[in-house]
Amino acid sequence: MPVEIRLPSILRVHADGKSTVEGNGSTVGEILEDMVNAYPGMDGQIVTADGSLHKFVNVYLNDDDIRYLSNLDTSVSDGDTISILPAVAGG
Amino acid sequence: MAYCRNILDLVGNTPLVEVSEFSPNPDVRILMKLEGQNPGGSVKDRVALAMVEDAEKSGLLEKGATLLEPSSGNTGIALAMVSKVKGYRLKVVMPQNVSEERRQMLFAFGAEIIESPGSEGSNGAVRMAEKIHAEHEEWIFLYQYANHANPMAHYEGTGPEIWRDCPDVTHFVAGLGTSGTLVGVGKFLKEHNPAVQVWAVEPPAGEMVDGLRSLDDGYIPPIFNDFGGMQILDRKTVIGPRESIEWTKRLAESGIFAGISSGSALAGAVRCAESIESGVVVVVSADAGWKYLSTGVWTEDIDVVVERARTMVYF
Numbered sequence: 086m087p088v089e090i091r092l093p094s095i096l097r098v099h100a101d102g103k104s105t106v107e108g109n110g111s112t113v114g115e116i117l118e119d120m121v122n123a124y125p126g127m128d129g130q131i132v133t134a135d136g137s138l139h140k141f142v143n144v145y146l147n148d149d150d151i152r153y154l155s156n157l158d159t160s161v162s163d164g165d166t167i168s169i170l171p172a173v174a175g176g
Numbered sequence: 177m178a179y180c181r182n183i184l185d186l187v188g189n190t191p192l193v194e195v196s197e198f199s200p201n202p203d204v205r206i207l208m209k210l211e212g213q214n215p216g217g218s219v220k221d222r223v224a225l226a227m228v229e230d231a232e233k234s235g236l237l238e239k240g241a242t243l244l245e246p247s248s249g250n251t252g253i254a255l256a257m258v259s260k261v262k263g264y265r266l267k268v269v270m271p272q273n274v275s276e277e278r279r280q281m282l283f284a285f286g287a288e289i290i291e292s293p294g295s296e297g298s299n300g301a302v303r304m305a306e307k308i309h310a311e312h313e314e315w316i317f318l319y320q321y322a323n324h325a326n327p328m329a330h331y332e333g334t335g336p337e338i339w340r341d342c343p344d345v346t347h348f349v350a351g352l353g354t355s356g357t358l359v360g361v362g363k364f365l366k367e368h369n370p371a372v373q374v375w376a377v378e379p380p381a382g383e384m385v386d387g388l389r390s391l392d393d394g395y396i397p398p399i400f401n402d403f404g405g406m407q408i409l410d411r412k413t414v415i416g417p418r419e420s421i422e423w424t425k426r427l428a429e430s431g432i433f434a435g436i437s438s439g440s441a442l443a444g445a446v447r448c449a450e451s452i453e454s455g456v457v458v459v460v461s462a463d464a465g466w467k468y469l470s471t472g473v474w475t476e477d478i479d480v481v482v483e484r485a486r487t488m489v490y491f
Contacts, residue, residue: 095391096391139391141395141396148415150411150412153409153411170380173298173299
C-alpha cells in the first residue's frame with residue numbers, strides 16, 4: 086500500500102503543486118526514492134548525492150523525526166504518514 | 177537573606193510540581209518545572225542573565241551599551257528586564273505574529289521592537305538581526321542561537337536543580353526552540369546518569385515556514401551542534417496546535433496556568449509516559465499563561481483558537 090507523504094510549500098512546485106503525494110516501499114528511504122522517481126525535480130533536495138538527509142530537512146514518520154529513529158532505514162507500516170519539513174528555530 | 181539585592185537575584189531555582197494526574201501510566205510519574213516563576217516570566221530569564229553576565233566578564237559590555245537580539249518574545253522580554261536593571265539599551269527583532277502581550281512587555285521594559293515578517297517566523301527574525309548587525313557592528317549581538325552562555329545557563333542552573341530536586345528522573349522533556357534547554361540540561365543529566373532519555377518537543381512548522389524560499393533557508397542553531405545535540409537527544413516529536421491547546425487547558429483545570437508551549441511539552445511528556453513501562457518524567461513549562469490571554473485559549477471556542485495559533489509564533 087502506498088504511504089502518504091506531506092510536502093512543504095517550497096517542494097510542491099516539483100510535484101505539480103500537490104501538498105501530498107504517495108510513495109511505495111518498506112522504509113522511509115525507499116519511499117522517498119520512489120517519490121523522487123515519480124517527481125524527478127525533487128532529486129537531491131531531500132536526500133543528498135551521498136545518500137544522507139539534507140541538513141536543513143527534517144523528515145517525520147507520523148510525529149517523530151526519523152533522525153532519532155533509524156533515519157532513512159526507519160521501517161514504515163500501512164497507514165503511516167511521512168512529512169517533510171525544513172528545519173526552523175524558535176526562541 | 178531577608179531580601180534580594182535586585183530582581184535578578186530571583187532568576188532560577190524554580191519549583192518542580194507533580195502533575196502525575198496526567199500520566200496515562202500509573203507506573204510513570206510526571207513532574208513539571210515551572211519556569212514561569214522566574215521574575216521576567218519565562219525560562220529565558222536564565223539565558224538572558226547568563227549571556228549578559230558572560231559578556232560583562234569578557235569586557236564586551238560597557239555601561240549604556242546597546243544590545244541587539246532576534247527573539248520570538250521571551251528572550252527579548254528577559255533581556256529587556258536584565259538591560260533595565262543593568263543600564264543597557266535593547267533592540268529586539270521579533271516576528272510580527274507574536275501575541276500582543278509580548279509586545280507590551282517589551283514596551284514596559286523600554287525595549288525597541290524591530291518587526292520581521294511574520295510568515296518567516298523566528299528564522300526571519302534571525303536573518304534580519306544578522307543583517308542589521310552587519311550594518312551596526314557597534315551594537316552588541318549576544319545571539320542566543322550561537323551563544324554558549326545559553327546552554328551553559330541550563331547546564332549550570334536548570335540541570336543541577338532538577339538533579340537536586342528529583343534524582344530519580346529517567347526522562348527529560350522540553351520544547352525545542354534554540355535547543356539551549358535541551359542540550360544544557362540533557363548534557364548535565366546524562367553526565368550524572370547516562371540512562372536518562374532526552375525528548376524534544378517541536379511545534380509544527382506549518383505556515384511558519386511558508387516564507388522560506390528554499391530548503392537552504394532552513395536553520396539549525398549553532399549551539400545545537402556545538403553541544404552535540406544529535407547525541408544528547410534521544411527522540412524528537414511534533415505536537416500540533418490543537419493538542420497543545422487542549423493540554424494547556426487541562427493544566428489550568430488542575431490549577432497550573434501555563435503558556436501554550438507548556439501544553440505542547442506536557443503532551444510530549446504524556447506521549448513519553450505512554451511509551452515506557454515505568455519512570456519519572458521531568459517536563460519544562462517555559463512560561464505562564466499571562467502572555468497568551470489575548471489568544472483566547474481559556475475563553476474562546478477551541479476551533480477558533482487553533483486557527484489563530486496556526487499563524488502565531490508561540491515557541
